[in-house]
Amino acid sequence: MKNFLEINADLHMHGLYSGAVSSRMTPSTIAEQAPLKGLQLLGTADILHRKWINLVKEQLSQGEDEAILEHKNGTKFLLQTEVEDSNRIHHIIFIPSFSKVEELREKFKTKCKNLDSDGRPKIWLNSEELAEACIESGCMLGFAHAFTPYFGILAKYDSYKDAYKSQASNIHFLELGLSADTNMADRILELHNLTFLSNSDAHSPWPNKLGREFNTLKLKEISWQELKRAIQRKDSRGCILNVGFNPLEGRYHKTRCRGCLTFFEPKEASELGWRCPKCKNIIKKGVDFRIEELADLPLGKHPSHRPPYKHIIPLSEIIALAIGIKNSWSQKVQDLWQQYVNKFGSEIKVLLETDLKELSELSPKIAEYISYFRNEKIKYVPGGAGVYGSLLKPGEKAEDKIKKFKQTQKSLTEF
Numbered sequence: 001m002k003n004f005l006e007i008n009a010d011l012h013m014h015g016l017y018s019g020a021v022s023s024r025m026t027p028s029t030i031a032e033q034a035p036l037k038g039l040q041l042l043g044t045a046d047i048l049h050r051k052w053i054n055l056v057k058e059q060l061s062q063g064e065d066e067a068i069l070e071h072k073n074g075t076k077f078l079l080q081t082e083v084e085d086s087n088r089i090h091h092i093i094f095i096p097s098f099s100k101v102e103e104l105r106e107k108f109k110t111k112c113k114n115l116d117s118d119g120r121p122k123i124w125l126n127s128e129e130l131a132e133a134c135i136e137s138g139c140m141l142g143f144a145h146a147f148t149p150y151f152g153i154l155a156k157y158d159s160y161k162d163a164y165k166s167q168a169s170n171i172h173f174l175e176l177g178l179s180a181d182t183n184m185a186d187r188i189l190e191l192h193n194l195t196f197l198s199n200s201d202a203h204s205p206w207p208n209k210l211g212r213e214f215n216t217l218k219l220k221e222i223s224w225q226e227l228k229r230a231i232q233r234k235d236s237r238g239c240i241l242n243v244g245f246n247p248l249e250g251r252y253h254k255t256r257c258r259g260c261l262t263f264f265e266p267k268e269a270s271e272l273g274w275r276c277p278k279c280k281n282i283i284k285k286g287v288d289f290r291i292e293e294l295a296d297l298p299l300g301k302h303p304s305h306r307p308p309y310k311h312i313i314p315l316s317e318i319i320a321l322a323i324g325i326k327n328s329w330s331q332k333v334q335d336l337w338q339q340y341v342n343k344f345g346s347e348i349k350v351l352l353e354t355d356l357k358e359l360s361e362l363s364p365k366i367a368e369y370i371s372y373f374r375n376e377k378i379k380y381v382p383g384g385a386g387v388y389g390s391l392l393k394p395g396e397k398a399e400d401k402i403k404k405f406k407q408t409q410k411s412l413t414e415f
């Protein structure tokens with residue numbers, strides 16, 4: 001009998017043929033960066049795209065399990081893509097083999113104009129038809145960044161079942177997205193049956209993006225059958241930890257004007273017809289408010305299978321904050337980052353596992369900030385309207401950093 005493995009998996013990202021993606025986003029660069037972050041399994045990204053398929057086959061090798069590929073450094077990949085349906089909803093698909101990849105390409109050929117020009121293709125099928133086509137081909141399908149405006153299923157529908165209709169019972173997972181976490185999503189009762197995944201949706205391979213959200217999966221080996229059991233929570237397999245942004249950092253967390261970035265109370269925004277009185281631009285509904293609209297429960301009720309959710313901050317951002325440098329890409333920050341990863345094995349180990357005493361051997365100041373982070377003492381300017389939230393230095397107040405529609409309003413100060 002094999003023992004259980006616990007692996008860190010990031011199952012949604014994009015390759016260089018998707019829009020706004022770094023040209024360095026190749027399978028081998030992803031594979032080289034993964035162990036520095038502490039990830040053992042990644043999604044292949046964009047696997048319906050012909051040139052990307054060729055690159056994946058060139059840079060990774062196929063093993064016994066047809067769904068899994070491996071880089072020479074041991075990093076594994078699961079055949080995966082994201083697609084957009086005819087209602088502009090995004091779905092994540094896991095595929096059991098390259099022959100099924102070809103089967104899907106064949107099915108989508110007449111329903112898609114950009115299969116070979118965009119890594120994330122637009123398929124002219126609705127959610128139900130798309131799910132049916134994928135499930136019939138033996139794939140797993142779930143919805144991406146569930147609540148985000150524009151492309152999240154629950155931004156458009158009050159129930160995911162209204163979108164998937166006859167296929168709803170075949171949906172076993174959702175992806176939380178950067179603007180939501182388990183505490184928020186479990187306020188909606190119909191989601192209690194689903195496994196929550198937290199993935200990066202990374203567009204560049206560097207460790208502040210790759211694995212900025214990830215899942216710890218418990219399974220016997222990295223194989224299609226074991227991953228399927230983990231996602232369906234069968235035979236003691238499952239997702240045992242979700243790790244990701246504090247939702248405040250997400251780009252769509254709060255209700256905010258797209259033009260002048262003023263924050264609004266959702267009630268105010270609604271009274272104003274979702275138009276900003278200052279700059280006339282559109283006010284974008286925040287994910288926190290969308291969940292409030294859909295919620296059946298107050299915070300804090302989870303089904304018994306739900307794993308904990310840990311908030312994470314990229315190590316480079318903690319280092320930058322600790323040494324008082326604004327830009328986490330500066331050489332000084334990157335050098336320190338490298339020292340930590342070399343000494344302690346991976347970014348995830350530094351952030352979540354290594355003893356603080358050991359961390360302070362390199363720098364007591366940085367260790368102190370890692371401790372702030374672990375104790376959730378770091379505060380944020382929240383994100384909204386497509387702009388990420390940002391970290392505050394200790395002592396800094398969010399109120400001093402944000403523009404609110406009415407400075408007297410109360411609930412926005414409770415960040």
Ligand SMILES: [Zn+2]
Binds near residue numbers: 082151
């Ligand atoms: Zn998407």
Ligand SMILES: [Zn+2]
Binds near residue numbers: 257261277278279281
């Ligand atoms: Zn405005």
